[in-house]
Amino acid sequence: MISPTKFITGDGSEWLQVKKGGRAGYGKIDYLIENPTAFWAQLKRQKLTIISHRSRKEIIDAAENLVDSEPALHVGRYGWYDRQYVKPGDELPDRIDGLPVISDLPANARPWAHNGTIDGWQTGVAHLCEGQAIPTFVMSCAFASLILKFAPSISDNPFFELADDTSGGKSTMLELSASVFGKTEDWIDNWDTTVNGLEEKMALAADSILQLDEENHFMAGGGTKETLASTIFKLASGSEKARFGQDTARKFRFLGLSTANQPIASLLSTIEKSRADAVKVRLATIPVNAPFGCFDTVPSGEESSADAILAVKNLARDHHGHAAREFLGVLKGRYLSRSFGAELLKRKIARYMQEFRDLVGGDLNRPEGRLLDKFALVYAGGRLAYRFRVLPFRGIGPAVLQVYRRSQIATRSEVAGTRVSAIDEVMAFLERGKSQSRIVSTPADLTEKEFDDTSYFLKVDAGTKWALITSQSFRRAFGFRSDEVLADLHRAGLLRAKDGRQSQVRLRTSKSKDRVYQVQVPMDKAI
Template sequence: MKSLCNKAFVDEDKNGISQKRFISSPVLVVAKTRDNSSNNWGVLLKWKDDNGVEHTQALSMELFQTDGADLRKALSYQGVMIAPDQRARNLFQCYLMSYQTGQYALCVDRVGWHDDVFVLPHKQIGQSSSDLIVYQANNALDNRYQSKGTLEQWRSNVAQLAENHSLLAFSLCTAFAGQLLDPLNQQGGGFHIKGSSSKGKSTALNLASSVWGNPKQFYRTWRATGNALEHTAYMHNDSFLVLDEIGDIANPKELGNVVYMLANGLGKGRMTKQITAKPMHQWKVIFLSSGEKSLKDIMTEQGQKTKLGQEIRLADIDIDQSEYGIFDGIDFAEDAPKQAIELSKRMADCYGVAGIAWLEYLTSNKGERMEEARELLDQYRQALTVNQSQGHIVRVANYFALVATAGELATKANITGWKAGTAFNAVQKVFNQWLGSFEQVGDYENREIVAHVKAFFEANESSRFEAITPDPDHIERINNRVGYWKIENGEKIFYVLPEQFKNEVCKGYDSRKAARALLAYNLLEHDTGKTSKTSKTARIPSRKNAVKVYAVKEAIFSWEA
């Protein structure tokens, strides 16, 4: 091999006659890539497609240790023409592997913030103080951040149609919120639009998707396992994830755990083929979901009960009672279905440009932008939590306030084309709608915990508690004992040892919260004069000295939520 120049490889036959062989359209090796530990080496490539659009892509050297199919697929998808014969393919791969360059770049395998640079699979926005930072694919590239049209087109033809419709405006604002999570030290969370068919759920999801890519391709579905959704969330780190039709989840029984996983941003630890621990995937993401059923509906069908933590991590927004579904009224077509059709037509012509403009705005002066965002978040949180003191309500209000902050900043950046205040007003209206239909108000968390404890005693009263003063004529055999019982002042009291209370009675809940909840409902005895304590000093069989126990009153059986 002599050279790869432009589109041809120059070779010589056995007679010394030079021949040209087409290998590929021109591809430039810009730099060698590696991570912070000087591992995960690769190459940074640059080329132009037939439309003259420039592409850059970093690819791991791992891809060169196979037949190169994944490598060729990734490049062909982005406009590189590669000769079909095996000889040419081998030469192409050899060129990319062996080309020498003195330039180096830092590679990352996670999209999102890296200092002041926001990394997408296909481009980086912002400037690093040191090396060029690039996203490097270790497998087939799955880039859904595509764009078409101009920001002006999207602003006037798409975003401004949503300005007078609170649910649409709210949905659009969620698409801008993910980039604020990490800089503002916020946790991820989700919103679920529930409604019957033809209520406009897909229109809301498509509108939000249009901020970042083609609405028909950017969205994901719930039709996946928990492991697959973990990878999906990781690919949308520090950004926005759309999940369509919650009823299609592959394993409905794991839905509750998946909601926790998506919102908490932590995947499962796994082992590599070399039996070493792989780093757990971590992410922060705002996700927008849809479905004809709610989280609670699906879990109930599976014989499960939703926990408060699950319902506040995926706030349910029911649109079935709305006269016009996802719309507040009829203002740009003859009826709601035609408005949805009109909006879809417009989104097909311009998408993905708003997200890039948003990132350019945030990275132009990240420190100043985030300080302003922090002030707005505090302001909107206070406005939404007036007369609200319950911790779980305040937490959900914080999610909504973050969405309002993102929407107002995007408006200030001249991305939405809305009037100032539009985003917050829309978010406030949707929050009030959620609050009005939310069943778990007041001290619901305490009631949920006490109901759980009551169920344990109902199931185990006679099988796992031993009498402190047994009847010699009726000796009971207690297996897997969790505590004792005795009669005091005509009432049966159950003594539970601390570890059993934590691991058995309160399994799945915080035992300290459980003790305080029982105390609040006067279901727990405690040592006299120690009202701040929840334990009682008691003597039990087989212990020489008195020990601390949780003394649960028999009244637990007659308690009602």
């Protein structure tokens, strides 16, 4: 005897439950009417095979006579359902939030593979990320993606891009955050896509992180500035139907990380201003301009930033896939195992977000306030991961705050109505690199490595303070905007140069002269 029952899900879809031989399966009634082959295939995927015409007719006849529908929960993607997180390989409960579960999960999913140990991962992460702004930020992004559901103040998907025209380790930072979930190759996608091809990428990233590497692939593949802007709207809205100037219900919820040689906002500077401004509040640009690429200092035990990048790659390869599982496990144990736990979690996240807003200050009603909220969410994700003893180091707040301020400077935003000047950008760089700087009065006895590891030199000449920055350090700090910053400094009379923009100064005993940019530090600016 085949016994069907009709169910209706939250989106209004009607489903038919078919029971046969002690096994039950679900099929969409619309399929039964419009595409019967898809309906029977749906049941077969649930290991309920209906072959005979007689059995199929019996089901159809019974379905026609069904009047009443029972409520049910459709699980058609991976991610959050009420207080339950569903990931590949999980055995679904019969009920979630009191409703019977209709399982219709896709065959293609990002594997939550794991290798090594959580202890090995934590040891490596502490070594490579503690005291480092960008590495700490991307790690916090990974955990923030898992709590976005519980941050109702965030109405669209947070999206951040790491931008620089040098090989400063941008892609490697994606590997670092990918290690929270699984293998690098499973959790890093690329920009080699079309606007219409976004649907699958967004679906795979639901309630987790979407990482897109090398934005230049989009433009190289024939994408235009207008289609790139449309792509950002769709990603931020989590819907392939999103359009500029229209409110669209978010279909897929995720946090996005991207890499670019040139910030998307600068690429879009020639399109309609209202559209370009709309992109800016949806996409935060983070310059990879720390003294050592993505690193503020070379981690102890590593010879150079290149060695540190290699260490990140090795860590992501050898130890991955444990942190997200641990985080979700603690989340469930402390909060979501109780009926009122979701509300407690929302309050905790809201409190952490407010902590970050208070650190920054500013008016949340301004456009940049919308962007600030997304950085606040990242802070909340990192704070929870530390509180749950998944992230093994402190300093989440200072790191995220540094990245936020670099982002504001890089986009030449207006913060509290003041435009950031070139000298303020340079002063921010000098502050970041202070621990790796050297004060010189006479040539120093430095090895080649000691010279390369120095972020800048500080010299006082006739009562005037000068920052001496090598071309390599300057380009690493300001990337594609180096020439613009130098031109602004020159116009302001703060760049000393006899020929062009560089000077020749003897900084070390082993070499007669080195070429540097000499930037005057104004008297009202302190280092």
